[in-house]
Amino acid sequence: MRVVEPVVELARGLATTLRMIFGEKPVTVQYPEEKRPVRPRFRGRHVLKRYDNGLEKCIGCALCAAACPADAIFVEASENTDEARYSPGDRYASTYEINMLRCIFCGFCEDACPTEAIVLGDNYELSFTSRREAIYPKEMLIEPVPPGGQPTPQKTPPGVFTRSVPEMKDSQD
Ligand code: SF4
Numbered sequence: 001m002r003v004v005e006p007v008v009e010l011a012r013g014l015a016t017t018l019r020m021i022f023g024e025k026p027v028t029v030q031y032p033e034e035k036r037p038v039r040p041r042f043r044g045r046h047v048l049k050r051y052d053n054g055l056e057k058c059i060g061c062a063l064c065a066a067a068c069p070a071d072a073i074f075v076e077a078s079e080n081t082d083e084a085r086y087s088p089g090d091r092y093a094s095t096y097e098i099n100m101l102r103c104i105f106c107g108f109c110e111d112a113c114p115t116e117a118i119v120l121g122d123n124y125e126l127s128f129t130s131r132r133e134a135i136y137p138k139e140m141l142i143e144p145v146p147p148g149g150q151p152t153p154q155k156t157p158p159g160v161f162t163r164s165v166p167e168m169k170d171s172q173d
């Protein structure tokens with residue numbers, strides 16, 4: 001009896017091993033060639049959004065910086081003119097930086113933004129080799145100009161883009 005029991009257990013263990021080798025599909029994902037889709041509410045690297053015409057949604061109000069519990073955001077605003085317009089309204093973010101070493105990806109900045117300019121996207125490929133590189137400037141964060149839009153700064157007709165915060169279709173969004 002003492003000899004049979006370990007042999008039976010050994011056989012069961014080997015059977016499990018063989019079943020996993022020949023009977024199961026591998027679960028390994030061949031990253032980076034193959035990427036798993038992220039969850040719908042995943043919070044990844046920030047993106048600064050633009051309107052369809054290419055103007056920047058960020059108006060430099062710094063509410064995101066005020067809401068950030070990790071003090072990770074730095075915003076400096078400058079004045080728009082109709083000759084050189086970056087965003088609707090009076091001001092735009094001439095400097096916008098996020099320190100990714102401080103960020104805890106809580107999403108408070110996204111919630112605080114009145115123009116839905118800052119959004120946590122689905123990019124999780126954050127890598128840097130120094131503290132300086134961990135500070136992502138506006139040039140890294142802003143999305144490309146959409147098709148049909150124009151890069152900023154734009155020359156715009158007077159009196160058209162006076163409103164900083166757009167009319168929202170659904171204020172509960
Ligand atoms: S996700 Fe949270 S911690 Fe990161 S920048 Fe936004 S508010 Fe700050």
Ligand code: SF4
Nearest residue numbers: 058059061062064113
């Ligand atoms: S991202 Fe939004 S909250 Fe932050 S400065 Fe720009 S407009 Fe204001």
